[in-house]
Amino acid sequence: xxxxxxxxxxxxxxxGKLQSRGEEIPxxxxxxxxxxxxxxxxxxDQLRSFRNSENKRIGDSKEKPSLEHINKMRDISDKLxxxxxxxxxxxxxxxxxxxxxxxxxxxxxxxxxxETDNKVIFTKEDVKNKKTTKPHWEIAPNLGILDMExxxxxxGSRWYVLKGKGAILQRSLVSWxxxxxxxxxxxxxxxxxxxxxxxxxxxxxxxKFSDLLYRDIEEDLWLIPTSEVALNSLHFGEIIPHEFxxxxxxxxxxxxxxxxAAGRETRGIKRVHQFEKVELxxxxxxxxxxxxxxxxxxEVQLLCDELGxxxxxxxxxxxDLGFQSAKTIDIEVWAQGSQxxxxxxxxxxxxxxxxxxxxxRYKDEGEIIYxxxxxxxxxxxxxxxxxxxxxxxxxxxxxxxPKVLQKYTGFxxxx
RNA sequence: GGACGGAUGGCUGAGUGGUUUAAGGCGGCGGUCUUGAAAACCGUUGUGCGUUAUGCGUACCGGGGGUUCGAAUCCCUCUCCGUCCGCCA
Numbered sequence: 001x002x003x004x005x006x007x008x009x010x011x012x013x014x015x016g017k018l019q020s021r022g023e024e025i026p027x028x029x030x031x032x033x034x035x036x037x038x039x040x041x042x043x044x045d046q047l048r049s050f051r052n053s054e055n056k057r058i059g060d061s062k063e064k065p066s067l068e069h070i071n072k073m074r075d076i077s078d079k080l081x082x083x084x085x086x087x088x089x090x091x092x093x094x095x096x097x098x099x100x101x102x103x104x105x106x107x108x109x110x111x112x113x114x115e116t117d118n119k120v121i122f123t124k125e126d127v128k129n130k131k132t133t134k135p136h137w138e139i140a141p142n143l144g145i146l147d148m149e150x151x152x153x154x155x156g157s158r159w160y161v162l163k164g165k166g167a168i169l170q171r172s173l174v175s176w177x178x179x180x181x182x183x184x185x186x187x188x189x190x191x192x193x194x195x196x197x198x199x200x201x202x203x204x205x206x207x208k209f210s211d212l213l214y215r216d217i218e219e220d221l222w223l224i225p226t227s228e229v230a231l232n233s234l235h236f237g238e239i240i241p242h243e244f245x246x247x248x249x250x251x252x253x254x255x256x257x258x259x260x261a262a263g264r265e266t267r268g269i270k271r272v273h274q275f276e277k278v279e280l281x282x283x284x285x286x287x288x289x290x291x292x293x294x295x296x297x298x299e300v301q302l303l304c305d306e307l308g309x310x311x312x313x314x315x316x317x318x319x320d321l322g323f324q325s326a327k328t329i330d331i332e333v334w335a336q337g338s339q340x341x342x343x344x345x346x347x348x349x350x351x352x353x354x355x356x357x358x359x360x361r362y363k364d365e366g367e368i369i370y371x372x373x374x375x376x377x378x379x380x381x382x383x384x385x386x387x388x389x390x391x392x393x394x395x396x397x398x399x400x401x402p403k404v405l406q407k408y409t410g411f412x413x414x415x
Numbered sequence: 416g417g418a419c420g421g422a423u424g425g426c427u428g429a430g431u432g433g434u435u436u437a438a439g440g441c442g443g444c445g446g447u448c449u450u451g452a453a454a455a456c457c458g459u460u461g462u463g464c465g466u467u468a469u470g471c472g473u474a475c476c477g478g479g480g481g482u483u484c485g486a487a488u489c490c491c492u493c494u495c496c497g498u499c500c501g502c503c504a
Binding site for chain 1: 432433434436461462464465466472473474483484485
């Protein structure tokens with residue numbers, strides 16, 4: 001969430017940056033509501049002040065207050081109630097407007113309209129001369145490790161079942177990644193996969209993107225689309241000790257309705273309703289968050305390196321940034337069979353956007369400060385599976401398991 | 416799911432309608448004393464909002480609502496925690 005006073009005091013600068021991501025901000029409306037709000041607060045604070053002192057006099061005096069006096073005081077309370085109802089209404093209108101304003105991009109972020117303006121900043125290996133193999137939706141069912149029909153039977157389109165060595169490979173990837181991150185100082189967290197509404201608001205997924213989320217109406221809980229949502233709220237409402245960075249890693253199921261994406265990339269497991277992901281999350285001092293971002297990008301790239309995958313880094317332009325992000329770099333792996341780059345990680349710094357929403361703060365020499373939050377997948381499992389299957393396919397139809405995973409899988413080859 | 420008991424500042428713990436805009440204790444911070452430390456003593460102590468801003472005002476005793484001139488205190492409701500019972504991986 002953007003700070004109201006910052007928005008109003010430096011609106012020109014901020015509006016420009018928000019415009020570069022295709023957002024129009026109803027600033028006049030916000031300013032008007034804010035000034036109404038301030039007037040109402042002043043009015044009610046004055047009335048309360050008077051009421052408090054009068055009531056103290058009544059309390060101190062031994063005599064009963066006169067009927068006239070009581071009536072006068074009752075009028076004041078009635079007036080206060082009316083002001084308060086009005087104030088609550090104004091504040092909720094203001095809040096509604098502020099909650100749907102996206103984060104302000106860092107100055108360094110490329111200006112652009114959409115994904116076509118993104119910039120590839122690093123490519124691990126040239127893919128042009130590689131020979132085409134088969135797509136994973138042919139390889140995996142043939143090997144008996146993926147069953148799309150059973151997924152449909154159980155839950156419908158875009159749900160799937162991993163079996164045998166496919167399921168084991170997934171579990172191995174998760175274990176390998178978690179151990180790597182543990183060694184890098186990330187504290188492993190196993191969070192709830194369903195969370196309260198305020199937690200979804202805290203991460204930025206609500207109120208704007210409810211159509212992307214699954215929800216349990218009975219209990220009023222939401223299924224997380226990524227464990228970023230849960231990790232971001234670990235310190236909800238807290239003033240945390242001045243001990244940074246706080247580094248968390250968590251493995252979770254991720255649930256996405258993918259309503260907006262209906263019809264796109266429907267084959268196989270490129271885009272599904274439930275998938276597993278290992279997520280990195282950090283709380284950082286504002287002055288350190290930029291370096292931390294680069295560090296996380298390197299950590300993700302190293303994983304791809306060790307898996308022997310071809311990958312590239314893509315810097316997102318302002319028009320393609322996620323709602324809560326101030327800067328994002330995507331890591332995409334090459335899928336040899338479907339001849340496609342697949343996004344397996346999105347590393348973002350969200351500056352103080354999320355910590356404001358969750359009221360996560362720390363104290364530095366008496367000053368209350370919002371830490372920066374950063375997140376990045378490391379990594380999203382199904383697309384890594386796709387890449388391994390399509391790139392490591394052998395002529396005999398078997399698939400080689402990456403070396404680093406073999407001690408987890410217990411086998412070197414899927415056949 | 417049922418019964419009962421709870422929720423007060425960083426922690427502990429008083430407070431059943433008006434000097435409680437929250438006692439006492441612990442912890443934290445600052446000071447006195449000391450070669451230094453401990454002890455003792457003195458002072459201090461949270462968050463949000465507004466403002467004419469070294470200050471002043473206001474709100475906050477789990478959340479929301481109600482009664483009242485006035486609510487931490489009384490009433491309703493929800494949430495969470497504890498104990499016991501039931502159920503369960």
